[in-house]
Amino acid sequence: MCGIVGYIGPRDATPIILNGLKRLEYRGYDSAGVAVLQEGSIKVRREAGKLERLLALVDEDPISGHLGIGHTRWATHGEPNARNAHPHMGATGEVVLVHNGIVENFLELREELVAEGVEFKSDTDTEVIVHLVEKHLATGIPLEEAARAALSHLQGHHGVVMVSSKEPDKIVAARIGNAGGVAIGFGQDEMFVASDIPAILEHTREVVFLESRQMAVVTRAGLKLETLEGEKIEYTPDIISWDPVAAEKGEYRHFMQKEIHEQIRSLTDTIAGRVDFEEGRIRLPQLNLTADFAKKIDRIIIIACGTAAYAGMVGKVLIEKIARIPVEVDIASEFRYRDPIITPNTVVLAISQSGETADTLAAMAEGKARGATVWSIVNVIGSQAMRISDGYISMQSGPEIGVASTKAYTAPLVDQYMLAILLADLRGTLPEAERKALVAELARVPDLAGQVLAREPEVVKVAEALKDITHCLYLGRGVNMPTAYEGALKLKEISYIHAEGYPGGEMKHGPIALFDESMPVIIIAPRDPWVDKMVSQIEQSKARRSPVVAIATEGDSVIAGLADHVMYVPETPWMLSPIITVIPLQLLAYHIAVLRGLDVDQPRNLAKSVTVE
Numbered sequence: 001m002c003g004i005v006g007y008i009g010p011r012d013a014t015p016i017i018l019n020g021l022k023r024l025e026y027r028g029y030d031s032a033g034v035a036v037l038q039e040g041s042i043k044v045r046r047e048a049g050k051l052e053r054l055l056a057l058v059d060e061d062p063i064s065g066h067l068g069i070g071h072t073r074w075a076t077h078g079e080p081n082a083r084n085a086h087p088h089m090g091a092t093g094e095v096v097l098v099h100n101g102i103v104e105n106f107l108e109l110r111e112e113l114v115a116e117g118v119e120f121k122s123d124t125d126t127e128v129i130v131h132l133v134e135k136h137l138a139t140g141i142p143l144e145e146a147a148r149a150a151l152s153h154l155q156g157h158h159g160v161v162m163v164s165s166k167e168p169d170k171i172v173a174a175r176i177g178n179a180g181g182v183a184i185g186f187g188q189d190e191m192f193v194a195s196d197i198p199a200i201l202e203h204t205r206e207v208v209f210l211e212s213r214q215m216a217v218v219t220r221a222g223l224k225l226e227t228l229e230g231e232k233i234e235y236t237p238d239i240i241s242w243d244p245v246a247a248e249k250g251e252y253r254h255f256m257q258k259e260i261h262e263q264i265r266s267l268t269d270t271i272a273g274r275v276d277f278e279e280g281r282i283r284l285p286q287l288n289l290t291a292d293f294a295k296k297i298d299r300i301i302i303i304a305c306g307t308a309a310y311a312g313m314v315g316k317v318l319i320e321k322i323a324r325i326p327v328e329v330d331i332a333s334e335f336r337y338r339d340p341i342i343t344p345n346t347v348v349l350a351i352s353q354s355g356e357t358a359d360t361l362a363a364m365a366e367g368k369a370r371g372a373t374v375w376s377i378v379n380v381i382g383s384q385a386m387r388i389s390d391g392y393i394s395m396q397s398g399p400e401i402g403v404a405s406t407k408a409y410t411a412p413l414v415d416q417y418m419l420a421i422l423l424a425d426l427r428g429t430l431p432e433a434e435r436k437a438l439v440a441e442l443a444r445v446p447d448l449a450g451q452v453l454a455r456e457p458e459v460v461k462v463a464e465a466l467k468d469i470t471h472c473l474y475l476g477r478g479v480n481m482p483t484a485y486e487g488a489l490k491l492k493e494i495s496y497i498h499a500e501g502y503p504g505g506e507m508k509h510g511p512i513a514l515f516d517e518s519m520p521v522i523i524i525a526p527r528d529p530w531v532d533k534m535v536s537q538i539e540q541s542k543a544r545r546s547p548v549v550a551i552a553t554e555g556d557s558v559i560a561g562l563a564d565h566v567m568y569v570p571e572t573p574w575m576l577s578p579i580i581t582v583i584p585l586q587l588l589a590y591h592i593a594v595l596r597g598l599d600v601d602q603p604r605n606l607a608k609s610v611t612v613e
């Protein structure tokens with residue numbers, strides 16, 4: 001998620017903003033910028049890459065003034081470069097603005113503005129907002145009213161902060177939905193605005209947090225708080241007691257826990273702007289997919305590493321079930337050496353959070369060299385995997401700091417579900433009613449994730465029971481077989497307990513010899529087409545005295561009567577269930593590692609992105 005800092009007061013805004021952005025670096029970003037009102041006009045400095053590049057640019061070509069805003073951007077629309085970096089200006093140069101969130105309807109807004117003669121200077125969704133503000137300002141209303149009017153056009157979640165050279169005594173900020181916070185900090189004859197507390201904690205601990213659909217008009221004298229509908233809001237500032245480092249993780253102990261809980265937001269964002277719930281259709285414009293080519297595809301080979309490969313295993317089930325296209329999943333480091341059979345109608349689909357994993361990049365190159373169409377599902381916009389793809393789907397999940405991947409596992413599950421529906425739609429192989437029903441299910445995903453996250457205290461109890469185990473088996477079937485692999489990998493990589501994921505049906509072919517009271521078994525058994533088989537798996541495990549932890553659908557009294565521990569998930573359409581069943585396993589691995597006193601965010605021997613072979 002992006003970082004925002006604003007300042008108005010007697011001091012020079014530039015260093016205050018740049019230092020504030022530095023304190024937000026942990027949020028992950030790929031470009032940065034600052035805008036300051038200097039001698040009556042707005043000066044902007046923006047740069048791709050890390051903050052030091054922006055600092056060097058400002059050193060070379062200084063700007064200073066008493067009013068300004070700054071931003072660290074995590075790209076979701078448009079490459080991470082200076083052109084797309086925030087702050088963004090409109091046509092007149094009088095207004096400058098920074099934004100967190102995704103303008104879900106930015107395509108149609110952009111088309112309308114272009115039809116009115118607006119010339120866009122960036123590829124971002126954000127730029128439509130500043131042009132809308134200018135359009136309303138031109139009617140002679142003040143900045144806050146123009147902002148209110150502009151925001152009424154937007155769909156999606158937003159945090160927006162803007163200033164105008166024509167109204168140099170104020171900063172206007174607003175929040176819609178949960179696109180990251182907007183906080184107003186109180187100083188002596190000076191005020192601060194920030195997306196996150198660490199940016200302004202050295203200046204003030206007196207803060208008001210905007211809630212959804214609230215607007216702040218900030219002057220040196222203080223804050224005027226209103227609803228977007230214009231009603232005045234009384235407020236009492238909070239006093240922040242956090243220390244700066246703790247503030248980076250918010251109320252969470254580790255980035256991994258924060259990112260597990262961010263899945264409500266990241267699942268919302270990966271769906272954002274891609275689903276027409278009215279029509280029951282999916283839009284993935286960056287895939288550059290035509291109906292003609294969709295009809296020709298004869299095979300999809302999904303290539304990835306680690307957690308991403310397990311996401312691909314779920315994708316295989318979804319794409320084959322919905323789009324009826326043959327799908328193979330291959331570990332990237334194997335694909336590139338197996339002399340793969342590729343035709344001009346083969347698609348190689350890479351999945352990679354970082355977009356920089358050496359094995360995955362090499363496998364993509366191999367597929368390309370053999371004439372395949374190469375797509376990628378990536379989280380880092382502008383990454384190598386994205387650049388070498390013929391088309392891509394951005395996970396839009398925000399930066400993932402914890403080495404153990406969590407939200408970058410569930411986002412590609414949704415992305416592949418949407419891809420499957422789009423392919424079936426373009427190939428004309430899915431009846432409209434079925435397609436609409438599949439699309440409608442997407443709307444429930446973030447709430448289902450929220451429901452299972454609310455059960456975290458139950459998972460903590462299971463973690464306490466398992467924290468001293470030395471090995472463990474995870475069993476799953478069908479669409480949840482990969483969930484077993486992923487659950488085992490989470491436990492392995494952060495708690496250093498040996499864990500294996502297995503297809504449930506495979507136990508009787510050897511591994512059941514391992515079953516005894518020292519071998520706990522985690523059995524993924526939500527109410528899906530395979531649940532009866534998994535119940536018998538539980539019985540077989542119990543018959544050999546293995547302790548059983550089950551993942552079951554709320555209300556499943558059969559499993560409750562059999563398993564030693566049950567972690568419940570809400571009733572979920574079976575094709576979407578891996579998004580939900582993995583969350584208790586993420587939490588279980590996290591809490592066991594915490595109980596074992598290990599470094600959850602930076603496990604030994606691991607790197608966040610394996611850029612070597």
Ligand code: AGP
Binds near residue numbers: 351353354406
């Ligand atoms: C997952 O928790 C690990 N961090 C690792 O398996 C990771 O998924 C793998 O290295 C692939 O990374 P990528 O998604 O950035 O390509």
